[in-house]
Amino acid sequence: MNAVVLSLDAELAWGYHDLSEIPDHVESARTSWSRLLALFDEFNVPATWAVVGHLFLDSCDGTHADHATPTDDWFGRDPGGVAECHPQWFADGLIEDIADASANHEIACHSFSHVEYGDVRTSREIAVAETRTSLEIADDSGYDVESFVFPRNSVGHRDVLAAYGFTCYRGTRPELWCDKTRFRSLAKLIDRTVSRTGPPLVTPETDDYGLVNIPASMFLFGDDGRVRTLTKNVWDDPGIRSAKRGIDRAAEADDGVFHLWMRPGNFTEERDFERLRVVLEHLAMRRDEARVKVLTMGQIAGHLREEDPTTTRTPIGPR
Template sequence: MGSVGSVVISLDAELGWGFHDLERPPLERLESGRRGWRRMLDLCAEFDVPATWAVVGHLMLESCDGVHADHPAPDGWFDRERGEWTDREDLRFAPDLVRGVVDSDVDHEFASHSFSHVLFGRPETDREIAQAELERSLEIADEWGESVNSFVYPRNDVGHRDVLAEHGISAYRGRSPTYDGVRGLVDSTVRSRSMLVQPTVDEYGLIDVPASLFLFGFEGPVRTVAESIWEDPMVVQARRGIDQAVRNDGLFHMWLHPNNLTRERDDRRMRAILSYLDRRRSETDLAVETMGDVAERLAVTRGVDGGTVAADGGSETKTADDD
């Protein structure tokens, strides 16, 4: 890392594709995808906070036949699109929302979240499927005039990193070294565990920009109780991570899905976090970066010798939340 602390925010922008393979998709989040997407764009614009928007490529299409006969995928992968969601274009397509990202006055990074949210680490996802998922998403991005330097794995299911490297991807979001939810809160507050992460260069030359904190890992009744006697625990966590980045000149990487913003209280959470980030940026040398920025900076730091950057000690790894 350099001598200045930085904060990264990444979003898994997926709408229905984040849930289409689930037997019972969470209805509230499913129906909140478009609302949350617009709200996050508005909030990022209000506070001039650039983010890495990892977009499912299928959303950029105007239409499709639902068959995708020339696209290899696990058996039954497109069944919901062909059946139950045939008339749910709002879940399957979103060129208007994607246009909001790429045309924003904020310098967002356009990144890939695959073509149809295939899980790269699963045994049924062979190399052919991984290549097709990445190539199709890059092809669509190119048609939009967008280049792609960063990749966010669907459900943080890391796999086929060599395929990313072969297709010119520079960075991906690695799994968080810390836990989500209550355990993560205890680790950082009671045990004073740092939420800063260290980017590393893997054996394929890709830069792993690990997640620090999933901003919606503390939900349901436990959140309601906590908020009734305290302030929003995730806002407290985010402020702590931002302050750690300032004090220790390290990297703090928050992430979420637009569909996590299902109600006004979720909007308030994100407003509080972005407002605090904006204030700390104005008071200090803190930088707000994208994953691509981090990769570019690290590449410069590495120089021409090809040396790698070692990770901090870290702890037992837990795959972050869901979709």
């Protein structure tokens, strides 16, 4: 199949709670989330929204004492209380906005509290707690999730995901030539502005746990900050050029997926939204030409499982 997949890491403050500082742009992330939904609706483009499980809650005690964690102070910044008092720690209507949007989005899982599954501190017990709790909360809220995006793209404990009935995950981006050079920033600039190749198409494949791996092709904001400063005109934006080339490669290929990902928190300036608008406009044009499909991660996994029903497994965990 030739298709384009868009996925978003929807995390608000949870994406940064274990770091030394929570960046200022988290304050505007809720507004960005809503504006992105409006953009997707405008072009009728569906996306996979991977939501941190804690955001499904309306309230909490701030301690989660029975939840296995990588460090003793893992929930130290969790303010607890109710959603209306702490809007950066609870979704408070944003998940319902995804479900109610005109575009047929998929709601996926991004762990319960943004634990890195590939971190050596993340034991199987912790991975089980993060996975099971996320599923139970989503189910209580009326959502059946099947796709998983690893926090910080740190892949690990895939056996746990399979045991709890997930069907697919976003895998790591294939290594590019510019990843191997000492002058990575310059190489990345060349790759995004001069190179005619464009970001890679990926081939979703079923792994040894029966999960469909849908690797990332490109991060929409992966260009160096200095490069963005030099390219203030949206039409000279290397991120737009690269994303459009990826879409065109998928449209012209016999087989291959262009998987573009982003975070609502990345959209901090007007030109960030304009960047996505231009990309979505190009994507809608190629889709309307019947050259490429726009699918969610779950739909990609569904297509592969139809082709090979033996990959379907019965979950052992609660659903």
